[in-house]
Amino acid sequence: MLAKLPEPVEIAGGVHWIGALDPDLRTFDLILKTANGTTYNAYAVRGPEGVVVVDTVKEEFSEEFFTRLEQVADYDEIRAVILNHLEPDHTGAVPELMRRAPHAHIFCSVRALKVLTALLKDELDNYGYTLTDTGDRCSLSGRPISFVNTPYLHWPDTQCTFLEDEKLLFSGDVFGCHFCDDRLYNDRVGDFRFSFEYYFKHIMRPFKRWVLQAVDKIEPLAPELIAPAHGPILRDNPLSYVRSYRTLSNSYLPNEVEGREKSLLVFYMSAYGATADMAKAVHDGASSVEGVRVSLYDLQGGETEPFVDLIESADGLVFGSPTVNGDAVKPVWDVLASLISIETRGKLGGAFGSYGWSGEAVPMIEDRLRGLKMRVPAKGLRIKFHPTDKELDDCRDYGRTLAESLVGKAKPKVVDFADL
Amino acid sequence: MAKGKLSFTDIDVTVTVPAGTRVIEVSEKVGAGIIYGCREGDCGTCLMKVEGGMEYLSEPTALEDKVLKENMAGKDMRCACQAQVLGDGEVKVHPA
Ligand SMILES: Cc1cc2nc3c(=O)[nH]c(=O)nc-3n(C[C@H](O)[C@H](O)[C@H](O)COP(=O)(O)O)c2cc1C
Ligand code: FES
Ligand SMILES: [Fe+2]
Ligand SMILES: [Fe+2]
Numbered sequence A: 001m002l003a004k005l006p007e008p009v010e011i012a013g014g015v016h017w018i019g020a021l022d023p024d025l026r027t028f029d030l031i032l033k034t035a036n037g038t039t040y041n042a043y044a045v046r047g048p049e050g051v052v053v054v055d056t057v058k059e060e061f062s063e064e065f066f067t068r069l070e071q072v073a074d075y076d077e078i079r080a081v082i083l084n085h086l087e088p089d090h091t092g093a094v095p096e097l098m099r100r101a102p103h104a105h106i107f108c109s110v111r112a113l114k115v116l117t118a119l120l121k122d123e124l125d126n127y128g129y130t131l132t133d134t135g136d137r138c139s140l141s142g143r144p145i146s147f148v149n150t151p152y153l154h155w156p157d158t159q160c161t162f163l164e165d166e167k168l169l170f171s172g173d174v175f176g177c178h179f180c181d182d183r184l185y186n187d188r189v190g191d192f193r194f195s196f197e198y199y200f201k202h203i204m205r206p207f208k209r210w211v212l213q214a215v216d217k218i219e220p221l222a223p224e225l226i227a228p229a230h231g232p233i234l235r236d237n238p239l240s241y242v243r244s245y246r247t248l249s250n251s252y253l254p255n256e257v258e259g260r261e262k263s264l265l266v267f268y269m270s271a272y273g274a275t276a277d278m279a280k281a282v283h284d285g286a287s288s289v290e291g292v293r294v295s296l297y298d299l300q301g302g303e304t305e306p307f308v309d310l311i312e313s314a315d316g317l318v319f320g321s322p323t324v325n326g327d328a329v330k331p332v333w334d335v336l337a338s339l340i341s342i343e344t345r346g347k348l349g350g351a352f353g354s355y356g357w358s359g360e361a362v363p364m365i366e367d368r369l370r371g372l373k374m375r376v377p378a379k380g381l382r383i384k385f386h387p388t389d390k391e392l393d394d395c396r397d398y399g400r401t402l403a404e405s406l407v408g409k410a411k412p413k414v415v416d417f418a419d420l
Numbered sequence B: 001m002a003k004g005k006l007s008f009t010d011i012d013v014t015v016t017v018p019a020g021t022r023v024i025e026v027s028e029k030v031g032a033g034i035i036y037g038c039r040e041g042d043c044g045t046c047l048m049k050v051e052g053g054m055e056y057l058s059e060p061t062a063l064e065d066k067v068l069k070e071n072m073a074g075k076d077m078r079c080a081c082q083a084q085v086l087g088d089g090e091v092k093v094h095p096a
Helices: A059-072 A094-100 A110-126 A193-221 A238-248 A274-287 A304-312 A330-341 A361-371 A389-406 B023-030 B062-070
Strands: A009-012 A015-017 A020-022 A038-040 A043-047 A050-054 A078-082 A105-109 A129-132 A137-140 A143-149 A159-163 A168-172 A225-228 A262-268 A292-298 A316-320 A348-355 A381-384 A413-416 B003-008 B013-018 B047-052 B077-079 B090-095
Touching: A009 A225, A015 A059, A020 A059, A043 A059, A059 A094, A078 A094, A078 A137, A094 A110, A105 A110, A105 A143, A105 A159, A110 A129, A110 B062, A143 A193, A159 A193, A168 A193, A193 A238, A193 A330, A225 A238, A262 A274, A262 A304, A262 A389, A274 A292, A274 A316, A274 A348, A274 A381, A274 A389, A292 A389, A304 A330, A316 A330, A316 A361, A316 A389, A330 A361, A348 A361, A348 A389, A381 A389, B003 B023, B013 B023, B062 B077
Parallel strands: A050 A078, A078 A105, A105 A129, A168 A225, A262 A292, A262 A316, A316 A348, A348 A381, A413 B013, B003 B090
Antiparallel strands: A009 A015, A015 A043, A020 A038, A043 A050, A137 A143, A143 A159, A159 A168, B003 B013, B047 B077, B047 B090
């Protein structure tokens, strides 16, 4: 099963798979586990006027790619090179391909130009290129081709290419997965459902909003064959994979108060109870605001991953941490570090905590929340050692302010820059 | 020194700022929803909509013009990490 495929494979009229197999890969892009290795799928499309190459492979696999390409085309027949995504796993052979193919013209998205420039450097001046956008149509080598811009799936540059006469979508990273099996087709390879979902969760999940926009553009094309840049080629029921992208873009924990109430989650850790007392007061203050469902969690009693699922469908997050050795505590950082796999942009954030003398935890958490593209509308609350009754009132005020801001009840404010 | 007004309509906060202040310096402090990536006019993450008072913002530099074009930004859009408040009027902004 894992032997190297010798020949290019014809997957549609005049269209050959000319990619490469990487069965031994076990980690991709530092963050993904790949129990079954991966494939770098590239394609050659032959038309009456020449050949179009769609994507290439990771650099180490260039020879495998060129060997397959040479079996279906001569370099001087290549009229166009379409780059759906400029990450190195698909562009490793591009510089050499451009040197070898004297008539090749590059097609990539507007936002890919920067990466293309970084890839080809001064050599780019020797080549022609066209920047594409959704709906652009052209005849390449005599085949009707159109483009669908799919930003952030997986980089800002990403697009899909549609071969209209075969209803074939070259989808780039979209609908891909890391699963190497030389039988190539989804109805012939081993069970890759787990890999498909795992790939979605790690690569597409932070960009769900963009996934839904892409699916809206792709569904009307009704592709009869989907040829992604990684993993099996989807010829059996290809639309079911498009639909599953829609389903997977729903929250893992649907929010039952969505639309009626905003949800605010208060997380805390506490060694001697000071930050815990603050947390309860923040919770109580926030709960006094109508239209907000407030929940309190002690991070010490939970694991990171379910909290991440919970956070994905929440509107606001507040973290309480004592300052320990000049820092917030590790479980708080574990949760904050794990939030790269979901979309946090635009959520409301806050931080509070008890401290002894320097109190670094709160501003550090606030910086991280801003780094996660959240809005932090009220200055975080720090209290020295155990809160007094008066200080617990401050905690309740802080919770109330956050909750009011969440439901848009914050009073209009006019302030001077110097007082910020 | 001339002063200008900068309003963040998503959070209903208006700040009086000295002329020459960049929007980013203010919006982060008040917790407005505008977000940032590179912070130096390269990525377009900080695109914001200017609802009013565009004439009280500095003209886009060549750098900002480039990133606005790359991101296919509308006429009422600016980069919050680049645009400076000029003073003598009110600028109203919200996240793109
Ligand atoms: C999965 C992935 C996501 C990335 N996300 C970003 C990003 O959000 N912003 C950015 O500036 N670069 C991003 N990059 C680009 C990398 O920072 C860039 O390719 C860098 O040169 C990699 O450095 P390395 O060779 O040390 O890994 C991303 C790269 C990968 C592989
Ligand atoms: S933050 Fe990157 S352009 Fe402003
Ligand atoms: Fe990618
Ligand atoms: Fe990829």
